[in-house]
Amino acid sequence: MEKRNQLLTFQTASKFFAYFNKLDGLNTKFIQRISTIPFIPLSENKFYAKTSQVFIPTKSSTTSQDNNTNTLDDIAARGLIDYVDYGPDANSFLLSIGVLHYPSAENLADLLIERQESYFNQNKNDTEELISAKVRVYTNCLKQLSAASNVTQQLYVEPLRSRLINKPWCLAYQSLERSDGTKHQIFKTAKPTDIYLDDDHQSAIDLRPLCAPDEPELVKLYEKFGAKWISECVKRRLVHRGKCMVTDRSKKLGDRIHHRLDMLFVNNRGESMKNIDEKRIELLRKHFVIYEAEGIECQLTFQNRTITLSSTECSSCALESDRNQVCLFIHKDISTLDYIDIATELxxxxxxxxxxALVHSISDKLSSPLETLKRRGIPVDRLLKSPEQ
Incomplete structure (x- = not known):
């Protein structure tokens, strides 16, 4: 092994490994020692790998590779998941010292952490097609890791768990704007804690953070190791601008909310939803006023940066409150009330x-006729007996 660079090459490895396979007495100590040494040639460029960094294809995968020689995905996988095939005898030796047919969850995680930078280090010979194939291969590896994370505890054992939290290995995307105003998307690998999970797409569009791919299994995987939801990291402040006034429309909306308030935050059994602030419901009941305003402005603060959006880019209404009063301001130029916006603020x-789910439930309860709600099984008999003022 000390002279591997001179003796072990991509061309000679099969002979040496086949010879080693005939030797007896490869003890555990030898196998443990050799597993720490990169000695398996991967290419003619004299790049050597450890036993945990290469894999031997099974018969079925060998047949598949023979039938699809040099397919784009096979080429794209090189440098991330490397397979070697030095013949039956040589392969038998490699299998006996710990080389596997497929990466274990632990192997795969280590490979993603250790190789992501060099794997995506683009050179002038990389075509757009090859880059897309690399992204596809890497994404598939992440999906395999996600599946493994549900059935094995290997990923949660130290020191691997800390490495998965603190090292870059997650594929993510970010929208950027060119100097001419056109937008484009880039990908990069990053630590889970530097990636955001998109549960507020409008904020993702406006703030352009580094976001996880739109793949449910990857969202769950990233969250396990520290990725954060956008909605939990953005401070959102809606305020009215310009003159405000009470109108017939604002009065009617106020009457409807007051009339239906008792059923907005309860289930069909009349039980209060979880995480409800009863004191704030009382504020709505006793000190709630609705106005129409000339404008609505939204301020989003994220990563110590604040941007301001107009009502056409955010919400059609804004709820402002203090200890003694709650005011809902509706943009006067919006002809049709947006009950989703209203329900969101409430x-x-x-x-x-x-x-x-609660936002949509409240929106439905405010926008639908009581007779319709009754057909859906929502108890509204008391409200039907006392019509809105």
Whole structure:
């Protein structure tokens, strides 16, 4: 092994490994020692790998490779998941000292951590087609790791767990804007803690953070090792601008919310939803006023940066409150009330942890006729007996 660079080459390895396979007495100590040494040639460029960094194809995969020699994905996988085939006898030796047919979850995680930078280090010979294939191969590896994370504890054992939290290995995307105003998307690998999970797509569009791929299994995997949801990291502040006034439309909306308030934050059994602030419901009941305003402005603060959006880019309404009063401001130039926006503001005010399902439920309860809600099984008999003012 000390003279491997002179003796072991891509051309001679099969002979040496086949010879080693005939030797007896490869003890555990030897195997442990040799596993730490990169001695398996991967190419004519004299690049050597450890036993944990290469794999031997099974018969079925060998047949597949023979039938699809040098397919694009096979080429793209090189440098990330490397397979070697030095013949039956040589392969038998490699298998006896710990080389596997497929990477284990631990192997795969180590390879992604150790090789992601060099794997995506593009050179002038990389075509767009090859780069896309590399992204596809890497994404498939991440999906395999995600599946493994659900059935094995290997990834959660130290020191691998800390490496998965603190080292870059996650593939992510970011939207950027060129100097001419056109937008484009780039990909990069990063630590999970530097990546955001998109549960607020409008904020993702406006703030352009580094986001996880739109793949449910990868979102779950990244979250396990520290990726954060955008909605939990963005401070969102809606305020009204210009003159405001009480109108017939604002009065009617206020009457409807007051009339239906008792059923907005409860289930069909009349039980309060979780994480509800009862004091804030009382504020809505006793000190709630709705106005129409000339404008609505949204301020988003993210990573110590604040951007300001107009109502056409964000919400059609804004809820502002203090200890004594709650005011909902609706943009006067929006002809049709957006009940999703209204429900979103009410939910954010009342709920300690807003849920999308609750927003849609409240929107439906406010926008639908009581007769329709009754057909859906929502108890509204008391409300039908006392019509809105």
């Amino acid at each position: 939910t954010r005010f009342v709920c300690k942890k807003p849920l999308d």
